[in-house]
Amino acid sequence: MDLATRPYRSVLYIPGSKTRALEKARSLQTDAIIFDLEDAVAPEAKAEARETLKEALQQDGYGKRAKIVRINALTSQWGFEDVRVLRDAGADIFLLPKVNTPTDVDALADLLDPGMPIWVMMETPTCVFNAPEIAAHHRVAGLVTGTNDLTKDLGCRYRPDRLPLMTALQRIVMAARATRGVVAIDGVYNRFRDGDGLKAECEQGRDLGFDGKTLIHPMQIDVTNTAFAPSASEVDLARRQIAAFEDSQASGQGIAVVDGQIVENLHVVAAKRTLAKVDAIAQMAAE
Ligand code: COA
Ligand code: MG
Numbered sequence: 001m002d003l004a005t006r007p008y009r010s011v012l013y014i015p016g017s018k019t020r021a022l023e024k025a026r027s028l029q030t031d032a033i034i035f036d037l038e039d040a041v042a043p044e045a046k047a048e049a050r051e052t053l054k055e056a057l058q059q060d061g062y063g064k065r066a067k068i069v070r071i072n073a074l075t076s077q078w079g080f081e082d083v084r085v086l087r088d089a090g091a092d093i094f095l096l097p098k099v100n101t102p103t104d105v106d107a108l109a110d111l112l113d114p115g116m117p118i119w120v121m122m123e124t125p126t127c128v129f130n131a132p133e134i135a136a137h138h139r140v141a142g143l144v145t146g147t148n149d150l151t152k153d154l155g156c157r158y159r160p161d162r163l164p165l166m167t168a169l170q171r172i173v174m175a176a177r178a179t180r181g182v183v184a185i186d187g188v189y190n191r192f193r194d195g196d197g198l199k200a201e202c203e204q205g206r207d208l209g210f211d212g213k214t215l216i217h218p219m220q221i222d223v224t225n226t227a228f229a230p231s232a233s234e235v236d237l238a239r240r241q242i243a244a245f246e247d248s249q250a251s252g253q254g255i256a257v258v259d260g261q262i263v264e265n266l267h268v269v270a271a272k273r274t275l276a277k278v279d280a281i282a283q284m285a286a287e
Helices: 019-027 043-059 079-086 102-109 125-129 131-136 147-154 163-178 195-208 218-228 232-250 265-285
Strands: 010-015 032-036 066-070 093-096 118-122 140-145 183-186 212-215 256-258 261-263
Touching (some): 010 019, 010 066, 019 043, 032 043, 043 079, 093 102, 102 118, 102 131, 118 125, 118 131, 131 140, 131 163, 140 163, 147 163, 163 183, 195 212, 195 218, 212 218, 232 256, 232 261, 232 265, 261 265
Parallel strands (some): 093 118, 118 140, 140 183, 183 212
């Protein structure tokens, strides 16, 4: 599936050390998987996790799910070895943590095949300040928000409305949108058994413009896939807006009205994007 146009509603973290979870993910309805060697793997388990993950990726069976490998920072004692072992194992994307500047991205780009896309963890205050330059780096194809690290570094408190993180969240979406084709993924919801809290946070992230959300547990997948997919009424409205605009153009007018709201060309662009997303989701579901 084309990495640029595929859906990224649900992006599930799996610790590279957990064979059971690596196996289970082959049948989960998640759009993408982050195979993690960083924070989810203890220092003493790093070497073995690398090999476990290499085997799982080579065996594959993950279908259309995007396979994203999160390595340790290249400034850590594990990063270079992570790249060496996993460079050719079958990942679609490499995800780099603890990035502060575009130069940090260069360091990984130099080690990978030129065609390998890089995603970046947006999880330090400096990174958020440098978001436009990082998103504009020619190898960067996605930004993943690390809300737990950001909360730690900022010294802010967790609040259900995420007000203390709002500037960072918005800056990440803006940086992605200022560069064509860069994906923006929201952070995790820690209370993974709280479905109502997750739903509210998914809807907030979606309304802010994120493409999807990172997840930590399979029970979060359905709620997230639903929240980040266009609803039936949104699809219906998009179709009617496109049709009404075409009719009004045919009669020589530049503006239509649907459900009491004006429809200009820019609304039609957004409506077509909604329909394209529905198509991409349908392709993802078709095995
Ligand atoms: N991906 C795939 N499968 C997962 C999973 C994940 N992230 N988390 C749990 N599962 C599987 C378990 O293997 C188990 O499978 P089984 O019943 O078929 O054996 C099933 O889902 C139920 O798991 P459960 O017992 O409810 O969870 P747990 O208590 O074992 O683990 C966590 C809870 C939070 C420790 C675990 O979900 C996890 O490690 N999540 C990822 C954390 C992470 O990657 N963090 C880094 C980024 S923030
Ligand atoms: Mg982190």
